[in-house]
Amino acid sequence: MKVSGMNLDGLNTEQQNAVTRTEGPVLILAGAGSGKTRVLTHRIAWMLEQRVCRPWQILALTFTNKAAREMKDRIAQLVGERVDEMWVGTFHSIFARILRREAELLGYDRNYSIYDSDDQLRLLKDIMKRREISTNQLNPKRVRSVISSAKNAMLDPESFANSDSGYLHELYTDIFRDYSAGLKKANAMDFDDLLLLPIELFRKFPERLHYWRDRFRHVMIDEYQDTNRAQFTVTQMLAEEHNNICVVGDDDQSIYGWRGADISNILDFEDHWPQTAVFKLEQNYRSSETILETAHSIVSHNAGRKPKKLWTDKGKGELVTLLAGEDEAMEAALICDRIQQANRAGQGYGDFAVLYRTNAQSRALEEALIRNGVRYQIIGGLRFYERREVKDLLAYLRLLVNPRDTISLLRVINYPKRGLGDVAVGRIRQLAVEENLDFYDALPVAAQRLSGAAGQRAGELHALLEELRGRLQEESADAVMQELMDRIRLLEHLEAEGPEGQPRIENVRELQSALARYSDNSELGLEGFLQEVALVADVDGLQDAGDQVTLMTVHSAKGLEFDTVFVSGLEEGLFPLGNSFADEDDLEEERRLFYVAATRAERKLYLSMARYRRRYGGGGGGPSPFLSQLPPELLDQADDFGGGRFRGRDERAGGRDGRWQGGGETRETIRRPGRPASRPKRSGRVPLSGSEALLNKVSPFRDGAPAADPMPDYENESQEFEGPSDPREIHVRAVVLHSKYGRGIVIHKAGFDEDMRITVRFDSVGVKKLVARFAKLQVVG
DNA sequence: CAGGGAAAGATTTTT
């Protein structure tokens, strides 16, 4: 074993200091690309070499499985197989593991189910149905997010009840109560529970806390800026006695506020842990100076951050190139073109990543790449384990392990169709209530009591599940799964779905082989597989680049790096997203998101936008305000960009915020060959609608490419729509009167004409989203 | 009870 060979020479001074400080609280502020993982892994290796502790006394927590795997691999390179004795994993998987051992103390079985957000929604809908709350009255997704926020803030139904008042709040409280009870009855935990229940465990059973504290003498946490209240609390509990807590993070990269991440956890770390040793890693080893400047120029607008600035000795490097297409397809084409150019010059496709704010943006990009035969992989979107056919099968497997799992039973009770529809299910559940039985146990009773086919079918299903459950004792999990598939004739049913079914069959096969692989490598059996699978994200499937372009959201890209990065969709309303500028905290998070996106690039950064974008009916929002805040000397405006000069928000009196000036008033619009104009109405003879005039007016530029179809200049015609009584006059910051809500201020506007939606902050009822067409607003100022 | 068709709804970001 190569222990004495441990070499700290490859680390800079600050990194070395962080590595060798092995006792007490440690805060490592590690900027993007500053060698954070390197420091963490070397620190662990160093602790082993210096015999500070034994491998199994180390707990290392990350947010994604991918980060965990990478950390494990890199530790293994330094210390060999001793890494297997350490607990290195995501918060969720580590605590799921702890809970598997401790669940009984909390009134759960060790084979509990983990409910993902889809399962949560099903449970909530079921509850609302029983309470006769219509989904029109209360949106289940909204309920889910309210409950999840409450749980993130560590509120149980009782404290939630007291946190507010009013009819709506009482409604939420009732559902929250039923939801918690429903989970427990189903022997199920949601993602939030995986963090909350350990806290409950430690509070109720101090000796268990003592045990785990003693077990993990050294706690290390990656991406600490993304921890939420529960994560903060549970790790604090674990570390409180020995004080060996080492956290690594970067407040500029906190991008999970929407999910309860509390940036003050890292900002106030030194207050929570007196005597903290702080190390700042500010040398960046990844990106050029230009890229760092670009990222910094946006994030430095944030008030809530530790002042700092990354530096590099790499030199200025290449300028940032701006690209803009007429619409999202053109934007994609421009990006694709750049990739192919570089590819012809010898660069592999694996060097490129295209990032976007929302998953929906991937479509146009994919189409362009496919059309041009560029190989790519896409991360995120519909995840493998969330696909319907996969979840259906998993639901069966979950039932075998945890028969109390009501949501899974509801899912499979009539899939494939076996004549147990809503009516029959209702009767069986009724029976369960009357006899005080679990839903599952009511199945055989139904077989006796219910007349007709329904009862018989319920009995058959129960018998099948029981039989398979028995087999699980003797046979391997994948054999049982095969038997299950045969018995329910799954493949035949998918086959019958026609062309749709084909990829589903492949997914089912993939699930089969995943289970087989797991069974070969683990003794945890089907329970272990199911719990692991519930905690897998799609980024985890990221293949090591290979020779293909990677497409993903900015969120998924955190922690990754590429030679060349395209950040696409830099438009108002998209990036920064929605009405985030109405809330300073949200806007700060968008800036950090931009920072994360830009700092993924090593050598070359492109920023792109579409002048017009189809978004559920509406149009695009014009250039992102971020673009106007970039120092011009860092930018290289490509010809594709129309040669227009961008002027900042404040420079043009009366102009729209953050607007691009066209390269020339007479420039024409390019259209893709063989495709009709995206907005045929703009043919020159037909009078423009207000929205079109507006659209034209805010057009950042006209593409400078040869004219395929000359367009007249409508600049003047927009005048006629500025009559004082026109509802289209509604603009951001306008003061409006609503017949019901009274006075309010417009804080956001999206779409045009019929689809125009506006967000208004009313004095009486707060922020409301309205469809302008229906709202009958009167503009008063 | 199942399947088809029409109408409404939806777009952040993920463990």
Add this chain to the structure above:
DNA sequence: TCTTTCCCTG
């Protein structure tokens, strides 16, 4: 624009 939900018919 595309997907999901709901309602109606067979």
